Amino acid sequence: MSNDNPIRLTAATTGICNLPGITPASANAVSERLSENHRTHHIFFDQRGRHNHLVHNLLAIYDLGAPASVINDSYRRESSYQRDLSAVAPPSSPSKVDLSDPAQWKEYLGNPAAYGIFLEYFTKEIEKYGYETVVNKTLFDRSEKADDMLVRLFSGLTHPFIHVGYGLEFRQPAIVAEGLSMAAAQEAWFREFLISAEKKSQADQGDTTLVGLINEIQGNEKLRLAAQWEEGNKIKKMLQRALEEMLSYASRYKVPAEELQEKMAESINAVALFTAAAQREDKEIKIDFFYMHSHNSSLFLPVYLKQDWISEANKVRLLEWKTRINLAFYASQRAPELRIDEIRNYVPKEKPETNPWLNIIDRALKVKDDGHTAKFVRACIVGEKTCAPYQEHEDKGFVVRDDMWIKIAQMCIDSVEAEGEHWAMGVGFDEAWEKYGPKEQY
Secondary structure, three states: OOOOOOOOOOOOOOOOOOOOOOOHHHHHHHHHHHHHHHHHEOOEOOOOOOEOOHHHHHHHHHHOOOOHHHHHHHHHHHHOOOOEHHHOOOOOOHHHOOOOOHHHHHHHOOOHHHHHHHHHHHHHHHHHHOHHHHHHHHHOOOOHHHHHHHHHHOHHHHHHHHHHHHHHHOOOHHHHHHHHHHHHOOOOOOHHHHHHHHHHHOOOOOOOOHHHHHHHHHOOHHHHOOOOOOOOOHHHHHHHHOHHHHHHHHOOOOOOHHHHHHHHHHHHHHHHHHHHHOOOOOOOOOOEHHHHHHHHHHOOHHHHHOOOOOOHHHHHHHHHHHHHHHHHHHHHOOOOOOOOHHHHOOOOOOOOOOOHHHHHHHHHOOOOOOOHHHHHHHHHHHHHHHHHHHOOOHHHOOOOOOOHHHHHHHHHHHHHHOOOOOOEOOOOOHHHHOOOOOOOOO
């Protein structure tokens, strides 16, 4: 492995799943490929702002035990359509920009073309102070600037939250710099929702479970019907038309500091529930694309919350914001009825006699996508582990328990292996299901 690689993993560098299969060869492969990505590729692969998933993809399959050959093949496939970092013209040369100047920071903030400028800035800051200090200053110091960046961390379907999370999970300063730069290049249209929900929560009672809030959202017709099928960004449209209704539910989710771990587990449980149970009884199983991102990003809650350099108050705030975003995601796709028995009674396509997780992981590593499937499986593994201490707390909102985590992962794998699109779009809308066939029986 080259000594000048900015991303360096060894066989001892395991992720949160901590599974067997990581070898010196796989660690070397992921280090080489992601270092190349860091040096040469932009964080958005097109002008629409769609994200470069190479970090997410390769680290997910690496953590699941992918051999070097699979890591290299995935990189070759998914790097083929990325844009060169140098080809995306920044507003001006990075050497002429001083982002420590508030005026210049504001000038470039939210501009995807400025990603390279932010990357150079955050790289130097992290080299100087360490990523722990830079993350705290950038996201958590409760200043107007930090609050703005914390909002942007959840923009772009939570991709910056995921990306920084990967940097923390694998202890890679260069990936943390990428994630912070991605956040700085994102829009911040979640600001009014997140800031208003936080202010409103100070007066509201946090007296219900997340499952209870989901049920209430499902019953609110104005909120449920706020976004229309033909609209692209349904989350944004929903918040524009029904902000007060959404705030009335989001503000009631509160995290007492002494219940931080249990509330984190409840958040992970609830998002897995609405991601998997949003099905139609007469249709084949499909997972919603937007809900999938909420589920996949929940994996990083335990990563952030175990960092001893993030204060307890900021951990509480991060969990509250992430969970309120989850609720908004659920509402935005027409808040579909949740069919919990679709999970409980699910009969998988394959029925291995030994550990079903091994079958799921093996199949996930064979899926040729940009990493969403492997991320989904990782989130289920972490969800099962995180929620295990609360198995008997269904009255507190822990509906997903026992073998339901395995079944949710099996639903995902069976669905993406089927012909056609891997993910459904907007599962609360009748139109989303028109292209899908009847439920298969295995």
